[in-house]
Every structure is written in structure tokens, then in C-alpha cells.
Amino acid sequence: MHLDPFELHRPTTVDETVRLAREFAGQSDYLAGGTDLLPNYKMHLNVRPHLIALDRVDELVGITPERIGAMARLADVEREPTLRAGFPGVVSAVGEIATPLVRAGGTVGGNLLVETRCFFFNQSYFWRQSLGFCLKADGDKCHVVPQKEKCYATFSGDLAPALAVVDAEVEIAGPEGRRRVPVLGLYDATGDGIKRTRLAPGELAVAVHLPKASRGRRASYRKLRVRPSFDFPELGVAAAASFDGARLSSLALAVGGLETYPRRFDALTEPLVGETLTPERIDKVAEEIRRQVRPVHNTFLAPDYRKRMAGVFVRRALGDLGPSSGNAS
Ligand SMILES: Cc1cc2nc3c(=O)[nH]c(=O)nc-3n(C[C@H](O)[C@H](O)[C@H](O)COP(=O)(O)OP(=O)(O)OC[C@H]3O[C@@H](n4cnc5c(N)ncnc54)[C@H](O)[C@@H]3O)c2cc1C
Numbered sequence: 007m008h009l010d011p012f013e014l015h016r017p018t019t020v021d022e023t024v025r026l027a028r029e030f031a032g033q034s035d036y037l038a039g040g041t042d043l044l045p046n047y048k049m050h051l052n053v054r055p056h057l058i059a060l061d062r063v064d065e066l067v068g069i070t071p072e073r074i075g076a077m078a079r080l081a082d083v084e085r086e087p088t089l090r091a092g093f094p095g096v097v098s099a100v101g102e103i104a105t106p107l108v109r110a111g112g113t114v115g116g117n118l119l120v121e122t123r124c125f126f127f128n129q130s131y132f133w134r135q136s137l138g139f140c141l142k143a144d145g146d147k148c149h150v151v152p153q154k155e156k157c158y159a160t161f162s163g164d165l166a167p168a169l170a171v172v173d174a175e176v177e178i179a180g181p182e183g184r185r186r187v188p189v190l191g192l193y194d195a196t197g198d199g200i201k202r203t204r205l206a207p208g209e210l211a212v213a214v215h216l217p218k219a220s221r222g223r224r225a226s227y228r229k230l231r232v233r234p235s236f237d238f239p240e241l242g243v244a245a246a247a248s249f250d251g252a253r254l255s256s257l258a259l260a261v262g263g264l265e266t267y268p269r270r271f272d273a274l275t276e277p278l279v280g281e282t283l284t285p286e287r288i289d290k291v292a293e294e295i296r297r298q299v300r301p302v303h304n305t306f307l308a309p310d311y312r313k314r315m316a317g318v319f320v321r322r323a324l325g326d327l328g329p330s331s332g333n334a335s
Pocket residue numbers: 035036037038039040041042043044060076077102103104105108111112113114115116117118119120121162163164165209210211212236237238239
């Protein structure tokens with residue numbers, strides 16, 4: 007596997023970065039740590055001739071208790087004391103990503119915008135050619151759900167669900183100016199699964215904003231994977247809650263690693279505000295989520311097993327939040 011030649015651009019400001027993306031519309035990708043993009047390029051997955059490197063754009067770096075720059079390295083988030091104290095679920099999820107080496111190079115923006123995964127897609131060009139290409143790269147059919155013209159590749163980032171449950175927002179800069187969206191607003195859950203985000207052409211993730219109101223919430227991130235030292239999630243459950251005495255004053259739960267997009271289950275958690283988090287209520291939420299999720303057969307573990315484990319992991323993540331248990335991983 008080799009990298010085809012590309013032209014590298016190295017802007018220093020957000021405006022210049024967005025201008026370059028507009029100039030090379032449809033012909034460029036942003037390059038952050040490269041830990042996802044460059045292996046994909048080596049497998050000849052949707053290669054583009056221009057790469058716009060983000061490493062010299064000052065505005066994208068830095069971590070404060072309220073803001074994480076898109077180019078912040080995952081390893082720096084993991085080490086940051088103010089985040090460990092204020093957003094333990096986020097730090098816990100980051101600690102579960104890949105390996106220390108990948109976390110040293112991978113960035114927050116790159117993890118939120120990581121390409122979706124499927125075992126018919128994350129393969130070399132020759133492997134894919136021998137089977138017949140698929141909708142997501144070079145082909146016209148899906149090998150997983152052939153009767154549909156849609157891609158079901160799995161969203162495999164650990165960070166997005168953990169940020170979603172603390173109501174984090176992503177600041178985006180683009181040709182039309184700046185805007186902010188809730189983290190899950192990045193993903194186009196109604197789309198064809200091929201274009202995985204709602205970002206308009208040339209839009210750039212600048213930073214993640216962490217609301218003051220969410221700081222100090224009890225939080226948990228529970229991850230199912232094959233090799234605990236290394237692998238992408240086969241399922242990731244994030245939960246966060248605050249309590250007024252024994253009663254919930256907020257509760258949010260999000261699931262990733264299971265379907266094409268991470269999602270929150272507000273319709274199940276919001277009615278519990280004002281209640282105590284009893285084992286019976288936890289069981290009810292867990293069972294309903296198990297019923298609702300629809301993994302397909304495109305990762306290592308069988309979809310029936312992942313679906314069943316969704317219930318188990320929701321039960322564990324909510325159990326971690328109990329008033330007496332404190333923050334858990
Ligand atoms: C061996 C291995 C194991 C892994 N295991 C896990 C795991 O367990 N959990 C997990 O969550 N991830 C896992 N990953 C994925 C890893 O976390 C991502 O590769 C990393 O977070 C991507 O960050 P990056 O900075 O390298 O992004 P890049 O590879 O540089 O970019 C990734 C994508 O995001 C786009 N992009 C990057 N930054 C921006 C921005 N600011 N604005 C707009 N678009 C942007 C790029 O154009 C590209 O499409 C694994 C990766 C490897 C190699």
C-alpha cells in the first residue's frame with residue numbers, strides 16, 4: 007500500500023484555511039493528525055489531490071475548562087486536570103480511544119469527524135476490487151444491505167457520545183461564516199450514510215465548547231471492543247447526570263459504535279428527571295434501547311450480540327451514576 011502524491015497546503019488562519027477549501031472544493035481534505043485519513047488514502051479510499059494541513063492554525067489549538075481546540079491532541083485532553091475534574095466522562099472516553107501512540111497524534115476534531123467503518127470498506131484496493139467495490143468508494147452497491155442504496159458503515163468514534171451527554175457544542179467556520187451546533191448536529195442521521203456529516207463543503211471544525219452548567223456532572227463511558235488495548239468500539243455508551251439529593255436533576259445517555267450515527271435517547275431519559283435512579287427504571291431504559299438499536303453485520307462482532315450488549319452496557323453506565331457511586335469509567 008502506498009500514498010499517491012498530493013499537494014500539501016499549510017494555512018495559518020481559519021479564514022485562509024476555509025478559503026483554500028473553497029478553492030479546491032471537492033478536490034481536497036483537511037489533514038489533522040492524519041491517523042485516520044492517511045491510512046484510508048493508502049487503501050485508496052476516496053483519495054483527493056489536495057490536503058489542507060491544520061497544524062499551523064493557531065486558533066485550532068489550546069484547551070481551557072470551557073473550550074477544546076479542534077487540533078488539541080487526544081493525549082493532551084486525557085492529561086488536562088481541569089477536564090478530568092469537570093468532565094470525567096469525556097476524559098474517560100478519550101482514554102479508551104485506540105492506543106497511546108494514536109492518541110498522541112490524533113486530534114479532537116479528527117476523532118469527531120473520523121470516517122465510518124465497515125469490513126467491506128476498510129480494506130486494500132485489491133481486496134475491494136476482488137469482491138467488487140461498494141457504494142462508499144468506487145462502487146454502486148452495498149454488500150451489507152444489498153437491497154438498499156444506502157451505506158450502513160458504523161460510526162466508531164468514542165468521543166462524540168461522551169461530549170453529547172454533557173451538551174457540548176462544536177464551533178464551525180465556513181465560507182458563510184461561523185455557527186455552533188450540538189455535537190450530534192454534526193452527523194446527518196437522515197442522509198445516505200456515505201456523506202457522514204452535515205458539514206457544508208469547506209466547513210471546518212474550530213473547537214468544542216463545554217457548557218459551564220454541565221461541569222461536575224457524574225459521568226460514565228462504557229465501551230465494548232474485541233481487544234481492550236487497541237480496538238475501535240463495537241459499542242460505546244455514555245451517560246451523564248446531576249442529582250438534587252437522591253433525585254435526578256438531569257440525565258442524558260448516548261450510544262455510539264453501533265449504527266451509522268451516534269444518538270441520544272432523550273425521550274427515554276428526560277421523563278426520569280425528578281425521579282430516583284432505581285434498578286427498575288434503569289432496566290426499563292436499557293431494555294428499550296436494546297429494542298430500538300439496529301446494528302448490521304459490518305464489524306467484527308455479530309449484530310445480535312452487539313444489540314444484546316447495548317442493553318447490558320446501558321445498565322452498567324446508568325448504574326455507574328448512582329448517587330453513592332461517584333464518577334466511573
Ligand atoms: C489503530 C487505530 C485504532 C483506533 N481505535 C480507535 C478507537 O478505539 N476509538 C476511536 O474513537 N477512534 C479510534 N481510532 C481512530 C482515531 O481516533 C482517529 O484516527 C483520530 O482520532 C483521528 O484524528 P486525526 O487528527 O488523526 O484525524 P485525521 O486522520 O487527520 O482526519 C480524520 C477526518 O477528519 C477530518 N478532519 C480532521 N480535523 C478536522 C477539522 N478540524 N474540521 C473538519 N474536518 C476535519 C479529516 O479531513 C478526515 O476526514 C483508531 C485509529 C487507529 C489508527
